[in-house]
Amino acid sequence: MAGLIDMSNTNVAKYGVVGNPISHSKSPAIHQAFALQTQQDMCYKPFLVSVDGFEQAIADFISSGVSGVNVTVPFKEKAWAIATKLSKCAELAGAVNTLSFKDGDIFGDNTDGLGLVNDLKNNYGFDFEGKTVLVLGAGGAVRGVLGPIIQENPASITIANRTLSKAEQLKQVFAKDYSISTSGFSDLDTRFDLIINGTSASLNNELPPIPEVVVGSHSVLYDMMYSNQTTTFNQWGQALNAGNTIDGLGMLVEQAAEAFYIWRAIRPATHEVFAKLRSQ
């Protein structure tokens, strides 16, 4: 029956999410909801894999007929390395969050960036075209979202990071596609239309030390972290009367929808799933 989770049933397509830790992951609930909604005969389970056991786990999945897995911390770079074919987005991201196993190949994709872009465009009506974008942070998450943001043709992209050299490295990675500006936090001196917090500062209830001048009454603030309370970054934006403050729960749901589409060639509706997660 569509959507029932039974890995021993050989008649359903098998998927999962691989990480360490994994018990906190919302991906099984999201994909189960998508499977029921779209009547797909599939199952999706969380898999806890030891930090040095990723490659063996993938080999075991393939031999046991698993069709694909999502990959989360700390395996996204290992998934990139193990893939035999990469999407352009994943290639530039240097990390993979969606693996598909087919005809002896391991296809690697990265749907995090499209997840963020789709959340902003489809759920909040944000049009990137001609907008000024400030991205805070230069870690794995930021590298993953830059490609899809560039595709949306914003007027400018500025990366500001605590360690400036990491922002410079990212600028070089995307140099063929877009001329990104870089900055230290304290050197920022203009307003931006969109400010994306891709630092992990919010995880510790900290704020990247950026000047208030970057926030105007029209600015949209997007914290890639999500929480059942307003994140520290978004509290800061609200205190400055920013135009809107959004957290990364929608990005999580939208990146899952993209992965589901890659695997099943059917695009699930995301609103209900998002609303259910938000209410929990």
Ligand code: NDP
């Ligand atoms: P990384 O560890 O790869 O990078 C962390 C970044 O944060 C670095 O740029 C680091 O700067 C910066 N940073 C850390 N602490 C501070 C601080 N106190 N002040 C200023 N900058 C700081 O992490 P990820 O890129 O993997 O993750 C970043 C965030 O994105 C996390 O909050 C994560 O939860 C979120 N995320 C959300 C997703 C979603 O679906 N919603 C998907 C993926 C990630 P430096 O280079 O100087 O060390």
